[in-house]
Amino acid sequence: MFYRETGQFHTTYAADMAVFPIRQDRIGLAIILGVAAVAVPLLGSSFFVSSVMIPFLVYALAAIGLNILTGYTGLISLGTGAFMGVGAFACFKLTTAFPNVNIIVWILASGLFSAAIGMLFGLPSLRVKGFYLAVTTLAAQFFLQWCFIRIPWLYNDSSSGSIEVGRRTLFGVPITGAQASPQTRYLVLLGIVVLMTWVASNIVHGRIGRSWMAVRDMDIAAELMGIKLLRTKLTAFAVSSFYAGVAGACMMFLWYGGGEPNDIFNINQSFNILFMVILGGLGSLIGSFFGAAFISSLPTLFKFGLPAIGINIAGATAEHLTFMVVGALIVIFLIVEPHGLARLWQIAKEKLRLWPFPH
Amino acid sequence: MDFLIQVIWEGLVAGVLYALIALGFVLIFKASGVFNFAQGIMVVFAALTLVGSYDKMAAVGFKGFPAALVAVAIALGVMFVLAWLVERLVLRHLVNQPDIILFMATFGLTYFLIGFGEAVFGGDPKIMITQQLGLPTGSTEFRLPGLGPNGKDGLVLIQHIDVAATVIASLMIAGLAVFFQYTRIGRALRAVADSHKAALSVGITLNQIWVVVWFTAGIVALVTGIMWGARSDVSFGLSNIALKALPVLIVGGFTSVPGAIVGGLVIGIGEKLGELYLAPLLLGSTMGRGVESWVAFIIALGFVMARPQGLFGDKIIERI
Numbered sequence: 001m002f003y004r005e006t007g008q009f010h011t012t013y014a015a016d017m018a019v020f021p022i023r024q025d026r027i028g029l030a031i032i033l034g035v036a037a038v039a040v041p042l043l044g045s046s047f048f049v050s051s052v053m054i055p056f057l058v059y060a061l062a063a064i065g066l067n068i069l070t071g072y073t074g075l076i077s078l079g080t081g082a083f084m085g086v087g088a089f090a091c092f093k094l095t096t097a098f099p100n101v102n103i104i105v106w107i108l109a110s111g112l113f114s115a116a117i118g119m120l121f122g123l124p125s126l127r128v129k130g131f132y133l134a135v136t137t138l139a140a141q142f143f144l145q146w147c148f149i150r151i152p153w154l155y156n157d158s159s160s161g162s163i164e165v166g167r168r169t170l171f172g173v174p175i176t177g178a179q180a181s182p183q184t185r186y187l188v189l190l191g192i193v194v195l196m197t198w199v200a201s202n203i204v205h206g207r208i209g210r211s212w213m214a215v216r217d218m219d220i221a222a223e224l225m226g227i228k229l230l231r232t233k234l235t236a237f238a239v240s241s242f243y244a245g246v247a248g249a250c251m252m253f254l255w256y257g258g259g260e261p262n263d264i265f266n267i268n269q270s271f272n273i274l275f276m277v278i279l280g281g282l283g284s285l286i287g288s289f290f291g292a293a294f295i296s297s298l299p300t301l302f303k304f305g306l307p308a309i310g311i312n313i314a315g316a317t318a319e320h321l322t323f324m325v326v327g328a329l330i331v332i333f334l335i336v337e338p339h340g341l342a343r344l345w346q347i348a349k350e351k352l353r354l355w356p357f358p359h
Numbered sequence: 360m361d362f363l364i365q366v367i368w369e370g371l372v373a374g375v376l377y378a379l380i381a382l383g384f385v386l387i388f389k390a391s392g393v394f395n396f397a398q399g400i401m402v403v404f405a406a407l408t409l410v411g412s413y414d415k416m417a418a419v420g421f422k423g424f425p426a427a428l429v430a431v432a433i434a435l436g437v438m439f440v441l442a443w444l445v446e447r448l449v450l451r452h453l454v455n456q457p458d459i460i461l462f463m464a465t466f467g468l469t470y471f472l473i474g475f476g477e478a479v480f481g482g483d484p485k486i487m488i489t490q491q492l493g494l495p496t497g498s499t500e501f502r503l504p505g506l507g508p509n510g511k512d513g514l515v516l517i518q519h520i521d522v523a524a525t526v527i528a529s530l531m532i533a534g535l536a537v538f539f540q541y542t543r544i545g546r547a548l549r550a551v552a553d554s555h556k557a558a559l560s561v562g563i564t565l566n567q568i569w570v571v572v573w574f575t576a577g578i579v580a581l582v583t584g585i586m587w588g589a590r591s592d593v594s595f596g597l598s599n600i601a602l603k604a605l606p607v608l609i610v611g612g613f614t615s616v617p618g619a620i621v622g623g624l625v626i627g628i629g630e631k632l633g634e635l636y637l638a639p640l641l642l643g644s645t646m647g648r649g650v651e652s653w654v655a656f657i658i659a660l661g662f663v664m665a666r667p668q669g670l671f672g673d674k675i676i677e678r679i
Contacts, residue, residue: 076459124663130459131394131613132663135605139656146653267599271466278463316482323474330467334460335452 003352019201036190041183050182050255052300057186057193058251059292063276064200064285065243070274071283072204073236074216075125079137080244080273082144085265086114087245088252089154092163096156103168103176103253104188110249111242117144118241125233141267148261155261165258176253185254192250196243201285203239212236213283275326279333281342290341298322361513366631372521374627375528376590379583380604381611381619382532383576388613389552390572391450392458396465399601400472401441401577406487406584406593409434411480413488427491431581438577446569473595482595487588494589495519524586531582532620535575544571552614606659612669621670630654 003024010016020026040053066080090113094106121140125133148154155161167177174180175188203209211232214222223229248265256264272295280291302318337343383398395401413430416422421429449468453461489496501515539545550558551568559565587597603626611622633654662669 074459076462124660128663128667131462131605132609132667134462135609135656136660136663138602138605139653139660142653142656146649150649267602271470274463274466275470278466317478320474320478323470324478325474327467327469327471327474330470331449331464334456334464334467335449338456338460 003349003355005353019205033194037187041186046182049186052297054182054186054189054255055296056293057189058247058255059273059276059296060289061193061196061250062244062247062273063280063288063292064197065240065247066273067277067280067283067285067288068200068204068212068243069236069240070277071281071287072209072216073212073233073240075122075129075233075236076134076274077137077240078134078267078270078274079121079140079144081265081267081269082141083114083118083241083244084248084251084269085144085148085261086117086241087111087248088163088261088265089148090114090245091249091253092165093154093156095166095168099166099168102170104170104192107192107249107253108246111245114245114248115238115242118237118244119234122234122237122241125237126230138267141270145262145266148265160260161262162260163252163258165253165256177257180257189250189254192246196246197285200239200243204285208232208235216283275330278330279326279340281340282338284340284342286345287340287342290345294341295326298325361515363635364513365515366635367628368515368517368521370628370631371624372518372524372590372627373631374624375525376583376587376623377603377607377627378620378623379528379531379579379586380601381607381623382535382616383579383583384604384608385613385616385619386535386576386579387572390548391551391569392555393450393461393465394458394613395576396462397468397472398576398580399598399604400469400476400595401438401580402584402587402601403593403595403597404441404472404476404584405434405438405577405581406588406597407476407480407485408437409581409585410485410488410588410593413491414485423491424493427488427493430488431492434581435578438581439574442570442573442577445573446566450569451566469598473598477595484592484594484596485588487585487593489520489589492585494523494585496589518590520586520589524589527582527586531579532616535579536616538575544568548572603655606655608669609659609662609667610669612671615669615671618669618671625670626655626658629658 003022005022008021008023010021015021020029041049044053062080062084065083066077069075069077087110090110091103091106094109095101095103098106117140121137124136128136149161152161155163158164165176167174167179169175170188173184175184204212211222211227212235214225214227215229215232215236219229222232251264252259252261276291276295277288278291279294280289281287299318299322302321306318333340380398380402383401384395387393387395387398409430412433413426416426416429445468449464450461453464496519498516498518501517502513539549547558547563547568548571550561550563551565555565558568584593584597587600591597604623607619607622607626609622610625611618611620630651633650637650637654
């Protein structure tokens with residue numbers, strides 16, 4: 001009844017091509033952003049902010065990165081975890097070398113390093129695709145993970161082999177390290193995610209994004225239309241790894257606050273993010289958010305949600321249950337709704353436009 | 360020199376085991392065009408079922424070789440049920456989908472099996488019932504005159520289980536070759552591998568063939584699981600090692616059974632030699648461990664760039 005475009009007329013091409021052509025969508029987005037920026041840090045408990053919202057945002061960023069590669073360009077990658085690790089290490093090295101530069105600058109800059117590494121390992125995509133490419137990205141995963149352990153220079157020769165996140169401030173307020181409150185870390189992260197989502201939205205709706213989709217749908221046809229495959233695929237790898245790198249840096253600096261990168265950026269992380277993309281919806285930005293929200297909250301839901309409604313299960317059982325549910329859902333979604341949660345959202349919106357009348 | 364021989368032997372044995380996993384991949388890929396990522400976890404799952412059911416029987420006093428045989432029968436039964444369920448619940452609904460969708464569906468299968476296996480059998484490593492199955496456990500030292508350091512006699516240590524693994528693997532591959540070449544179902548399998556449509560039109564039931572193929576892959580998985588479990592232990596860590604089968608496939612070619620074997624040996628020996636020579640070269644001798652984890656993939660990367668169809672695979676000409 002309330003969600004329909006009646007009476008809204010587009011008088012310019014720009015208005016017609018807008019990402020959110022319906023006014024209600026724009027209002028809804030503004031409300032969501034408002035809630036995320038004001039209500040969550042004010043009303044949410046520290047536990048909620050630090051173990052639900054922060055993981056969700058970090059994973060959403062990583063899922064956008066992988067979605068650019070797998071969803072928009074059709075190149076499968078199993079090396080996301082490692083590319084995130086590159087970002088984390090780059091950020092760590094940069095901020096220890098230049099402690100006076102603001103950490104947010106380095107978090108964003110660390111994406112450039114993982115973009116370079118991603119382009120390097122993306123080179124085989126010019127010769128192969130499908131399973132073969134999956135194997136070459138696995139090579140990236142294992143090789144980089146080995147580097148994370150065996151090259152002490154990366155973690156400044158610390159004996160534990162882990163990254164230590166020091167105290168860095170923004171306008172005098174600590175945003176990383178032990179003193180930073182979850183709320184400040186969350187707000188910084190939210191800013192980064194909103195900025196990067198906006199950029200991603202502009203890229204995928206523009207010329208570059210259309211060329212990615214053309215390559216995904218049929219590479220030969222795309223080449224005949226004058227799209228250079230080399231450049232298109234490598235930009236996809238670069239942008240995707242950039243996002244993964246920033247997500248990795250955020251994960252290390254704004255979420256974990258230090259830790260052993262080899263445990264965090266392993267192959268399971270890569271799979272996790274791939275599952276978010278599949279469940280959320282291949283080739284959809286909002287799907288990346290849905291997928292990230294779903295998979296990152298599932299373990300917490302089982303661990304804390306089930307006991308709350310009276311079903312007591314052990315922590316280990318909850319973990320096994322998560323694995324089984326995620327695995328089963330992947331198969332179910334691929335069979336029933338290959339476009340994932342994003343498509344369900346679209347269907348819901350269509351239904352809402354007609355509601356309460358069936359036709 | 361004796362050390363080198365020892366290293367090559369170890370590589371050979373590891374290669375046989377990689378080849379066994381790769382064989383499971385090739386069987387399914389040829390017959391259904393599905394790149395079954397879950398083969399690695401099927402190995403773990405089969406081995407866990409075997410050990411788990413044996414432990415259950417041992418707890419009520421039924422032990423030794425007969426119990427081990429019953430456990431093998433149970434494991435085979437479980438693998439058959441798994442094959443049937445996969446066909447029924449997954450493959451049947453994904454006919455005619457792009458390969459990549461089927462590939463990703465097997466990721467889902469992998470995760471489901473990990474969760475299910477851990478929920479049923481527990482996550483802690485188990486010891487393979489090597490002796491109960493009648494497999495040898497000792498080792499023999501061979502003296503190689505004049506091959507040791509400074510002209511002394513060299514020593515090579517060979518585990519009996521490794522020899523047994525090699526023999527059993529060869530027997531199984533020979534058995535599969537006979538099965539494929541001379542039986543009715545084997546002929547049907549080869550027909551399906553050539554062309555789904557042509558096979559359907561001469562009256563071969565695809566669904567039935569898929570169950571057979573997945574069950575065959577399950578048997579291969581069980582044998583692999585026993586052999587691998589006997590060398591280390593049975594745990595979910597194995598499934599990551601099983602990822603090494605992917606470079607094996609690239610080296611050997613996705614569609615070739617001999618390719619899987621040769622590829623396995625190349626990768627197995629290659630990574631042991633890499634550990635021996637490449638690691639000191641890269642980082643100095645003190646810390647050059649763990650190169651094993653990626654050498655195989657880098658070899659595969661080289662093959663992808665130079666010869667994407669692998670050593671024995673069918674050359675598929677496709678413009679990219």
